[in-house]
Amino acid sequence: TLQERLSGVLDKLRGRGSLSEADVSEAMREVRRALLEADVALDVVRDFIARVSEQAVGATVVKSVTPGQMVVKIVHDELVNTLGADNQPVSLAAAAPVPILMVGLQGSGKTTTTAKLAKRLQDREKKKVLMASLDTRRPAAMEQLAVLGTQVGVQTLPIVTGQSAVQIAQRALQAAKLGGYDVVMLDTAGRTTVDDELMAEAVEVKKVSNPHEVLLVADALTGQDAVTTARAFDKALGITGLALTRVDGDGRGGAALSMRAVTGKPIKLIGVGEKMDALEDFDPQRIAGRILGMGDIVALVERAREQIDQEQAARAAERMRKGQFDLNDLKSQLQQMQKMGGMAGVMGLLPGMGQIKKQLDAANIDEKVLKRQAAIIDSMTKAERKNPDVLKASRKKRVAAGSGTRVEDVNRLLKMHRQMADMMKMMGKGGRGGLAGLAGK
Ligand code: GDP
Numbered sequence: 001t002l003q004e005r006l007s008g009v010l011d012k013l014r015g016r017g018s019l020s021e022a023d024v025s026e027a028m029r030e031v032r033r034a035l036l037e038a039d040v041a042l043d044v045v046r047d048f049i050a051r052v053s054e055q056a057v058g059a060t061v062v063k064s065v066t067p068g069q070m071v072v073k074i075v076h077d078e079l080v081n082t083l084g085a086d087n088q089p090v091s092l093a094a095a096a097p098v099p100i101l102m103v104g105l106q107g108s109g110k111t112t113t114t115a116k117l118a119k120r121l122q123d124r125e126k127k128k129v130l131m132a133s134l135d136t137r138r139p140a141a142m143e144q145l146a147v148l149g150t151q152v153g154v155q156t157l158p159i160v161t162g163q164s165a166v167q168i169a170q171r172a173l174q175a176a177k178l179g180g181y182d183v184v185m186l187d188t189a190g191r192t193t194v195d196d197e198l199m200a201e202a203v204e205v206k207k208v209s210n211p212h213e214v215l216l217v218a219d220a221l222t223g224q225d226a227v228t229t230a231r232a233f234d235k236a237l238g239i240t241g242l243a244l245t246r247v248d249g250d251g252r253g254g255a256a257l258s259m260r261a262v263t264g265k266p267i268k269l270i271g272v273g274e275k276m277d278a279l280e281d282f283d284p285q286r287i288a289g290r291i292l293g294m295g296d297i298v299a300l301v302e303r304a305r306e307q308i309d310q311e312q313a314a315r316a317a318e319r320m321r322k323g324q325f326d327l328n329d330l331k332s333q334l335q336q337m338q339k340m341g342g343m344a345g346v347m348g349l350l351p352g353m354g355q356i357k358k359q360l361d362a363a364n365i366d367e368k369v370l371k372r373q374a375a376i377i378d379s380m381t382k383a384e385r386k387n388p389d390v391l392k393a394s395r396k397k398r399v400a401a402g403s404g405t406r407v408e409d410v411n412r413l414l415k416m417h418r419q420m421a422d423m424m425k426m427m428g429k430g431g432r433g434g435l436a437g438l439a440g441k
């Protein structure tokens, strides 16, 4: 496994403080090989390795884990990050009937997934769903959807022969509106490979139906081709998410990583069998584990994470006492808070902080704010994090743009950091600080 290979390369380093560029590049050869074996597309592998290397070089190896485990953890976390840390469900946040367009190559599982998703929306979310097949090319295709509809108890649009895909789409929307449906699912025709005619038809259908979701249904077993497919569909249609099928037969998980990386669109659903209830939410942790090729990766990573967190917290506390609290420290504090469900949890760990816990509980800092703040710090350069004073107007603008926030948000974060740093200094001298400004809203 990758774990063993990385241990072989790195664990002779035990005792050294941090990972050098040479150590890391040797380790990255193993990571590269593992990703290619998992069928991840070449250019995706290249970008991934670059990102992981950057994090691994200079990373401090904590006492209680080996350098190999440390790098596995970095790789795992970056995999999860790339795959999309949050599960993003199919959105129905639009005026009813909400149109959902299913696109993809022939045989990818569009019709099956359409019926599975319709069933799920109906059973779990109590939505009234209408399905329509726009596949005018294969005579049996419309029948297939009708049969599945009967099987799962979801209505399908009555079949009228001789209509074009666009006409059927219009009829479906009309019927959904008149019939008081919440959702209308449009199952399109596919080709065996990406071609112009297929795309042109899908684009037309998209134009007339104005779908709230455009889900690309893709076969997890297609490996390297997945990238070409995903890129082409996204370029022509602007997909909103992916449904990955045949994950039950895929032990490697590479297609998920490739498709997510090239489109930047979330994987919203995975198909794990032919049965109508074989549809699951996407779980990045599990796919990351598959790619790394080890069953116990999650436990291992958790153990490493705990150790690293503890040592980081101790280090941060030490730096705080000395009044050296920079934005890197703030970032690791924010991450801790996110993990531990709020600032109060972390502060409880730090010496002398128990007393302010109550104020923080009251401030009720939510996860979104924490994430936004972490994103702002991520958009800064190393130098800016060490010394926030260099952040003048133009740099702030850049950081705001990079993190998808506004300059006010950057200012607020900097102010919060200043207040925290001042407070730390005071506490270090034995004084007491007020935390009123810490809410960071
Ligand atoms: P379409 O041409 O894109 O509409 O593909 P279909 O929905 O007709 O699916 C083609 C075949 O793939 C069918 O035999 C499905 O049962 C099968 N299939 C679809 N999704 C899955 C899945 O998640 N796992 C497995 N094992 N088979 C699937």
Ligand code: MG
Residues within 6 Å of the ligand: 110, 111, 112, 135, 141, 188
């Ligand atoms: Mg079909």
